[in-house]
Amino acid sequence: MKTKVLGIVWCATLWAVLSACSADKKEQQVIPIYQQWHTVSLSFIGNATNEQAQVNPFTDTRLLVRFTHQDKSYVVRGFYAADGDAANTSADSGSVWQVRFNPDEVGEWQYQAYLHQGKKIAISRSLDEGTLVKLKENSGRFKVVESDKKGRDFRAKGKLIAKGRYLGFSKDDKPWLKVGTNSPENFLAYVDFDDTYRGELEHQHEDAPQADTLHAYAPHAKDWQQGDITWGNAKGKNIIGATNYLASMGMNSVYFLTMNIGGDGKDVWPYTGYEERERFDVSKLEQWNLLFEHMQQQGLALHIVTQETENETMLDGGDLGFHRQLYYQELIARFGHHLALIWDLGEENGPVDFSPIGQTPEQRRAMARYFVKNDPYAHPVYLHTHASEHHRQETLPEVISETAITGLSFQVDQPVNVHQAILSWRKKAQEKGNNIQISMDEIGIWQEGLKPDADDPEHNILRQQVLWGSLMAGASGTEWYFGYNFPHNDLSAEDWRSRHNMWQQTSIAEQLLSQFQLNNFQPQDQLTVRKDDYVLAEEGKTYLVYLPSATGVNELQLSLGAYTVQWFNPRQGGALANGTTAQITTSQNNFGLPSEDPELDWLAVISLLK
Known part of the structure; x- marks a missing residue:
């Protein structure tokens, strides 16, 4: 009898303990x-x-x-x-x-x-x-x-924000140079996204021939990794693999349209149909978001371009009316939570001869201010420009004084014009009190852009005049546009390996320049006697001099002190190397030559001797 009582007491005690543990566990589960x-x-x-x-x-x-x-x-x-x-x-x-x-x-x-x-x-x-x-x-x-999280995953860095002329992350004091791809602009015209098709096939732009089919990205099937995201019945592997490849090459951004109705591709939109403007395709947008989540984990920022020049007045005649607000609200609601995201108000924004019906300065301001007011995360807001200086003069004077616009997504018609165009418009913006960012995001001529490696293996002109020409002018980044006259073009690109060599060269530039506190540097081309080089300097501390050919008179005006001279190879990367001159001073300011291949392009890194 005693044993039975003790058993009852023991069982009751055990029940009480287990109940308490269960209650504690439930309490822990109440707060995720x-x-x-x-x-x-x-x-x-x-x-x-x-x-x-x-x-x-x-x-x-x-x-x-x-x-x-x-x-x-x-x-x-x-x-x-x-x-x-x-x-x-x-x-x-x-x-x-x-x-x-x-x-x-x-x-x-x-x-x-x-x-x-x-x-x-x-x-x-x-x-x-x-x-x-x-x-x-x-x-x-x-x-x-x-x-x-660690490494490339943006969840290790925080939110991408404006930090002076550059972008940067809230948990990192280093500048972040936006480097990546501008093509294909219809990146989201992918066969595994629900209800994706081409509209208005009979109205193709002669300068922007459409591909015969939607993107499949079959060459990137091998880049998908076990454990990567898919949707439906194992869909999405190829586009996920494509982003894996781009990230593996050190790139950190992808430029793409979320609506090209009436534009070049006519194959990307968030709605339930090509003619629809008030109902959104839930499953398609959810599949987009799965891709975006993966891109963020791979360290690829979303450069979201909300319209293009051909359709910029399609919604509300270009005004900030009901349909435009509805479109923006849906984008913000579904994708605004992503850490590294840039809202681009529109590709080639503003009227030009080939697209004469365009938005006005007032409509551009309204768009920019709407994102600033309604995006709870205050993502950067960019505007993509036209290619020629003549067209930029028509559209940008009012834009550069609008502080709601964080940066210009620059298009330039000729590589040789890149450096001076960026210097000129940065100066004009500063004169209006706006330290606007400029990213070199589309290089002409429009038919060529960045050619495939098979057609231009070394990419010497684009490396020298566009990549280094833009970054040495203080650009916040560089993205590569593929043109239309070569395989894997701006609408038909299936294989990002077609430009493998330029991804390497771009990564080399980004890794080297990101080591410096670039907001402390200013373009100072006048400090050298040569007219073909670029100088980016934190005067009295560090001078970066890019030379398209190191042969010539290499003299630099210096602040007082002694400086070391080292050389960086922009073609192959690697460690800094010594050249023919180890040190220079204010009075002995010829910084010499690299120790090999002086006829090629080099970056001189000239640092105050500590």
Whole structure:
């Protein structure tokens, strides 16, 4: 009898302990734990609907979620997510609404979700407008701890922000030079994305011939790695492999259009159809986002170009009307959480002879200010320019005084014009009180751009005049455009290995220049007697002199002191090497020659002797 009582007591005690442990475990599970700079994706259950519902879930229903941490608060727009897994199921109906948030602080966060209905409420940010729709579990909290990521993964670096004339990350004091690809501009015209096809095939631009099929990126199938993301029935491997290859070459950005209706490719749009403007393709956009998530982990920034010159007045005649706001809100809601993202207002923006109907200065300002006001993450805002100086003179004077525009995505017609064009427009912007960034993102002539390695193996002119010519002028980066007259062109490119040699040379330049605190440097070409070299200097400390050929009179005006001279090979990279002269001074300022191949291009690194 005693034994039985003891057994009952022991069992009761064990039950109490297990219950307490279970309660503790449940309490721990109540507060999810995320990492800083990692995506927090929350789902909410509302009324069942679909992409074609009479009450349009994209225009007449709107989810806003307030995230609060201590004295910091963000209101983030959500989006209709169909069944919550549309990337894999291709669903166009369901009752799930989602929001994506990227927490920038460690500690506890709280959130409160509000789903409203009302006519065209989607573009309103007022919580007092519309009819409140009941959501299940519309509030909660979570804890954020420090990120454990390292290397190229942007979650190790924080958010990409403007830092003077350069971009940089919130957790890193070094400059970040944007280097990557500008082609294919219709990168998202990919066969494995739902409902992707070409429209208006009978209206092809003679200077921009379309490919016969959508992108498949078959040459990059071998670059997909086990464990990489896919969707549906193992779809997406080739485009994921393509981004793996680009990252492996040291590139860190991809330029692409999210809408080219009426433009060159006519094969990329976020809507449910080519003629649609008020309903979005949920599964396609979710598949885009899976690709973008992978790119961020690979260290590839999203240079999102929202329109091109042929369609810049398609939405609301170019004004910031309902359809333009709806489009921007959807982009911000679905993709704004990504850490390294640049909003580009439009390719070749503004009227020109071949596209005479273009946006006005007032419309450009309105677009830029809209992103600044509505993007909770304050991503950089760029504007892509026309190629000729004549056209830039027509469109840029008003742009460079608009502080809502972070940078110019420069297009230049001839390589020989790159260096001076960047110097000239940086000076004009500074005279208006705006230290605007300029990135060299599309090089002409338009038919050629960056030729394949098979046609121009060494890329000497583009390396010298465009890559180093832009970066030595203080450019914030360089992206490569492929032209139209060669294989793997700006619309048909399937294999990024076609420009393998230039990716190598671009990475060499980026790695060397990123070692310096570039915001302390200024272009100072006048410090040398030569007219064909480029000088970027932190006067009195470090002088970088790029010479297209090292032979010649290599003299440099110096501040007082003694300086060491070393040489860097921009063709092959590697360590700094000694040349014919080890040291120079203010009075003995000929810095000599590299120890080999002086007839080729070299970078002299001249540093104050400590």
